[in-house]
Amino acid sequence: MSRSNDLQVLYEDNHLIAVNKRSGDIVQGDKTGDEPLSDRVKAYIKRKYDKPGDVYLGVVHRLDRPVSGVVLYARTSKAAARLSRMFQEREVDKTYWAVVRNRPEMEEDTLVLHLRKNERQNKSYPANEGAKGAKRCELHYRLNGVTDRYWLLEVEPITGRHHQIRAQLAAIGSPIKGDVKYGADRPNKDGSIHLHARSIHFQHPVKKESMTITAPLPEDNLWKALSGQ
Numbered sequence: 131m132s133r134s135n136d137l138q139v140l141y142e143d144n145h146l147i148a149v150n151k152r153s154g155d156i157v158q159g160d161k162t163g164d165e166p167l168s169d170r171v172k173a174y175i176k177r178k179y180d181k182p183g184d185v186y187l188g189v190v191h192r193l194d195r196p197v198s199g200v201v202l203y204a205r206t207s208k209a210a211a212r213l214s215r216m217f218q219e220r221e222v223d224k225t226y227w228a229v230v231r232n233r234p235e236m237e238e239d240t241l242v243l244h245l246r247k248n249e250r251q252n253k254s255y256p257a258n259e260g261a262k263g264a265k266r267c268e269l270h271y272r273l274n275g276v277t278d279r280y281w282l283l284e285v286e287p288i289t290g291r292h293h294q295i296r297a298q299l300a301a302i303g304s305p306i307k308g309d310v311k312y313g314a315d316r317p318n319k320d321g322s323i324h325l326h327a328r329s330i331h332f333q334h335p336v337k338k339e340s341m342t343i344t345a346p347l348p349e350d351n352l353w354k355a356l357s358g359q
Contacts (some may be wrong), residue, residue, distance in 0.1 A: 199327025
């Protein structure tokens, strides 16, 4: 793991690079015009390897802007194509850590819900199965830590839908800390939400080795208290 200009690189080789995204970063360019994380990663590669011309970087998955944690990019078109297929076919296992204010009824459970995205609001709502635009969402969670006011959940999404973890936890009455879009009582001062993409497990698209990449938690007293770090 290395740092360069506040870019925390978790893993890199000729085919892949994984970084620890900060809350507030956007994974790739959007209509805001803000500098995307992908541009910073390209600049890092160009500088480190003294590459002439444009640097290739393939975006194979995304994290919501207020979410932190591991983001994987492809450094070759071959790796990008294979990784994109692996994400689509659910051959990549992702683990998230979420801090919630209200304790879930069950310490461990599998949640299934249909969600429909409202494009204008950039928000997903529970919907009836079969409703227009409704997509089935499934995740598994377990209780992983507790303080006097907050609970730490380890979440494994089985499907990959828009705002899935945020919407599904809100639907059981346990919105993520700071996530006012999905029912939290107040925002975090820095605009983050307490949702962290903790690790990603997959088969290397070229080397065919089993890979697990873990992202350190944000520098935050609550994260430290709940994780015991």
